[in-house]
Amino acid sequence: MSKYRPRPQDPAGEDDVVALLTHQHGQIRNLFDEVEAATGADRRDAFHRLVRMLAIHETAEEEVVHPFARRAFGDASEVVAERLEEERQAKEQLKALEDMGPEDPAFLPALLALREAVTRHARAEERYEFAALRRTADPQRLARMATAVRAAEATAPTHPHPGVESGAKNLALGPLAAVVDRTRDALRKANRSDG
Template sequence: MAGIAASDADVVALLMRQHGDIRNLFDEVERTSGDERRSAFRSLVRLLAVHETAEEEVIRPFTRTSVPDGGKVADERLAEEREAKEVLSRLDGMDTDDPKFLPELHTLRLDVMKHARAEERYEFNHIRRHADKARLGSMATAVKAAEAMAPTHPHPGTESAVKNMTLGPVAALVDRTRDAVRKAMGKDG
C-alpha cells in the first residue's frame, strides 16, 4: 500500500474507502480466472478478514454505547459478520476454478454488500454526527492498529472485541505464516 491517504485520518472515510476496495476486489475475482483470480481472491479474503476484525474491535463497541438501540444494531452487524465469515471460510478452502466457486462467491457478495449498506446507514452516519474530528481520527488510528494485528483469514466465532483480542494474535500469526508459505510455494499469484 502507498502512504496513508488524508481521508484515512477519519474512521468513516477510511471504512467507506475499504468498502469500495472490497466491491472492486469482488469485481476483479468475478472477471478473472486462473492465477489472476486466485491472487485477487487472496486479496479479498485478507481485506475482508482484517476489515471485519477492526470493525468488531473499534466500531461495534462505539455503536453499543453511542447509537440509539446500539446493542441491537451491534448484535445484528455481528450476526451478519459471522455468517459472512462462515461462507468466506468455505470459499477460502475451495479451488477458485471450481464450478461451485462463483455461485458461492456471488452469495457472499450479496451478503457483504447488504452488511456494508447497514453499517453505512445505521452506524457510520451516527459516528459522523456524534464524534468530533479528534475522535474520528483516534478511531481511524485504532482501526489501522487492529488491522495490522488481525488474522488474514476468516475465523467464525470471534465476533467480539474480547475474543478478537484474546484469540486474534495467535490466529493472525498462524494466518500470516500460512500466507508466507503459500507465497513462497508460488500458490498466491
C-alpha cells in the same frame, strides 16, 4: 454539526474512521469485481487479496467500531448485534469459499452470494452505524478511531475465523490466529514463487 471535510494533506479523508472504512468498502467491491472477472491463477490471487482484506477489515470493525457504537448511542445494541451476525455468516461463507477454491465449479455462484451479503452488510453499516458515528463523535474522536482501526488491522488475522466476532474474542484469540494466518500466507507465497 458541520459536514466533515478532508484536510488538504489527507485528500481521501482517511484520517476519519468513517471515511477510512467507507473507502475500504469500495476497495472490497473492486476486489469482488476483480475475482469475478479473472480466471486461473489471476482469480486465485485476486481471491486471496479479497479474503485478506475482508478478514482484516471485519476484525478492525469488531475491535474498534462496534464496541464504540454500543457505548456511544443508546439504540445501537440491536444494530451492532445484527452487524455481528452478518459478519459471522460472511466469515462462514468466506471460509467455505476458501476451502472450495476458485477452481471449483460451485465457486462463482457461492462468491456472488457472498458478494450480495457483504454489500448488504456494508450498506447497513454505512446507513446505521457510520451515520450515528458522524452524529455523535467529534472529528478528533473519529481520527483516533481511524488510528485504532489501522493498529487493529496491522495485527489482525488474514483469514476468516467464524465465531470470533466480538472485540473481546478478537483481542484474546486474534493475535494467535494472526500469527498462524500470516505464517500460512508467507508459506503459500514462498511455495508459489518456487514453482
